[in-house]
Amino acid sequence: MTDYKSTLNLPDTDFPMRGNLAQNEPKMLNNWTKDGLYQKIREACAGRPNYTLHDGPPYANGNIHIGHAVNKILKDFCIKSKTLSGFDAPYVPGWDCHGLPIENQVEKKVGKAGVKVPFGEFRQKCRDYASKQVEGQKKDFIRLGVFGDWDKPYLTMDYDTEADIIRSLAKIVDNGHLHRGFKPVYWSVVGGSALAEAEVEYHDKTSFSIDVRYAPENEAEVLDKFTAVGDGTVDASKSEGQVSAVIWTTTPWTLPSSQAISAHADLDYALVELDLSSEDDSRLGKGKERIILAEAMVEDILQRWGVEEHKVVARAKGSDLENLVFKHPFAERKIPLILGEHVTTDAGTGLVHTAPDHGMEDFVVGKEYGIGTLNLVGPNGVFAEETPEVPGQHVYKVDEPITEMLADKGRLIRQDKIRHSYAHCWRTKTPLIYRATPQWFISMAQNGLRESALEAIKGVRWVPDWGQERIEGMVDGRPDWCISRQRTWGVPLCLIVNKETEELHPRATDLMEQVAKLVEENGMQAWFDLELSELLGDEANDYVKIEDTLDVWFDSGVTHSAVMGRRDELSEPADLYLEGSDQHRGWFQSSLLTGIAMNGHAPYKAVLTHGFTVDANGNKMSKSLGNVVAPLDVINKLGSDILRLWVGSTDYRSEITVSDEILKRTADKYRRMRNTARFFLANLKGFDPKTDVVSPEDMLPLDRWAVAKTLQVQNEIKTAFDDYNFMVATNAMHHFCSFDMGSFYLDIIKDRQYTAKAGSLAHKSCQTALYHIVQAVCRWFMPVLSFTAFEIWQQIPGEKGQEIFWQTWYEGLYANADNAEMTEQDWKLIDSVKTECNKALELMRKDGKVGSSLEAEITLYASDEVANVLEKLEDELRFVLITSQAKVVRGDEGEPTEIEGLKLDIVASEHKKCDRCWHRREDVGAVESHPELCGRCVTNVEGEGEVRLYA
């Protein structure tokens, strides 16, 4: 028996079936780094149109988590797919280096700045710490397969960046957006600093809940504003008891700063006669009295207090009560009643105790009535010595004493505890207070910043589109941006103000430029070391340096100027900013506002957001839940390409789910894609594109169909990448591999590929198709499966001379000819006929009549319509159906199928199996010298080779 196997063209390749990604990827990375791959890509792309994705800097602290990985990988998809689309798409990664978290870390190690360590040394320690963090994160980002200028990233603490941050502020000052003011800001009494809005977290907190009496200066005057129920006059004969306005608060500690009572102009207020005495505490009430409450809330309030009997004796409109004067419950102070829109009937009494020092709305409404701040609470949360009742005490500790004291003075009505959501510091997790402090602001109104920003938002493309509404709402409603902080590790504002007037120096921004030059040389410490006399000479005595530091959001917010504006390879405005959806509040907004304030336009043309990663149950990842998926664990187990494919398979616009199950499925998907590529390569063995490529018009119709199909899918994929719709792109790739290729084209061509004479048209036509397909597919994979695409690229035959990483979309694909004998429609019908045959064959298998489909012979009874298509393939229909015989008969016999006009009759072949091609043919053994072979195999082994016309 001859060994005919050696006469076959069996697939063969060095491309391994299994990627061993965890081991092999690091090797590839090493080589890439050694070769200076990123620079090579830049050189290769020189002259192409620029595409700038500006990196939002992650904070330089801690290990990278899955959210970092998702963000960087999505950016990498953009960069690489834009490169495929013919752009020069550089990527300059950055890090946000200043700020409280690093300060806290360093403080833990070396102690408090200015106490244990000099400020300058502390800053150097912070700089060292940040550098270390950057290096650690960088290593991990590189391992993700993210391409970028890792040798020359931007750091917000680079000297020249620090200098440019100062210059950016100078420009904003020049453009008239800066102002100084006292304002209540969220203040961390533990951190001793003002907080940015984005640094505020809400947690549940148990607070006091107290109702307090404010007595009128002149009772008669108050009663005069009320109209009695009944005959219209209020006098002692109809009702009795002391009169008071009642407020409710959950922050007794703000009472020392209480300066007004707010009412709503449109609300009805009732004068209620009742008895508030209580068995629990004899101090709470002493017989009949009359109190003022919002009428709509009377029932609820009395129920809360446990008072059953009451009488509404008179009522008044809120607007009638304006400017009535009350007494502070314990301080020597007059308390006017004022009107404000913020008063509601949701909770409380309808009368709001107002302390401009400690509430944003209080501050605003106070301003309208000319009531300023008292500044009784210091930076550390301790009351000033002149504070009534609680001098020198800490705000966290006075709630109880104040409540007790109110009771003693007969001002307390009821006290209780309430659990509610309350603002906390995101770092120290301690409750925040509002505190009026001198701060520097970028004004939203003073020079039309808000209007310009809202206008600019309309010119930006927001993906998904609700992003626009979101940021519009935020910009529309936000207060002025407080950019000053009282911290150590931050870029100084570098403002110089007059000691007396507190006005900026007339040449303030020129001086800032001088400082910026010093900072460029020596870093921001230069400002702190600077003697004013060096800048101002004799004038120095009249001026003082502001040593506040900038909000870190300002640092990253101005990178459009300090980084994009400085680096030649980047163009401003950027084509894309891409960050998590929390950055609508953060970086997107800080960048927008500074962009407008400095240059009058948004620093980006498009903004893309992604959601957060959650576990299979939709829970946020947290250490305490133990559901954290660490990107490096995934990489070390499955490889970067799997992690990347997961990111590429997910709808990142909302929540992104990750679990072991999902990653396992992703790995399956990867194997399918990898194996398909492997099969392409294995069948290209011996193929030399220079000499072996068959021209389109000479190719077999099935092979042309395959190329045309590939072109069609490529167009879908291009569109998907253009739309940043990576899920659709990877799905299209996977579907192409398993459906169009695996279960149709590749299955059919195995016979021809293996058995046709090597180098014959039948063989080369097929290889030509596979060659074009793998060229295209390798590029499709590249943005997502970067490592795998690189591996595939090495194995594609022929001279390529260049790396996959700067290729553009493959242009060697072509559509079917317009006048083609076999159309896309025809192949679609043939595919469904094949499905019907498979069903019928499956029944035969169940009965044990056939095993492999090659054991069967099929007669297809077809209507004219169906037959017209099937007959186009002539005898080669059997190769498409993968049976030994397929005969089309116009008629109506056989078993019906789901296709109208198609019935089938299948029998097991009685012919001998050809030892070489495994088909069962009548002519097996017809040639004496090859008793085990069928006719076509004989010509393939020692003749001209069989001729295939269609498939």
Next chain:
RNA sequence: CCCCGGAUAGCUCAUUCGGUAGAGCACAUGCCUGAUAAGCGUGAGGUGGCUGGAUCGAAACCAGCUCUGGGGACCA
């Protein structure tokens, strides 16, 4: 409390106009042993969240409800 989505197979998601519900994965099962730690085939499965309405006819249109995601507001 307000606004916007979603609810379809075990899972992830499709379904252009209102006309007998569709894919992938997973599962089950068979074939092959020339893609072999692969490949191919076949199959089962669904009260389209609930209730009501207009319609010859609804998963799709309308109303209400439930659950869920996102955003906003409030948080004295």
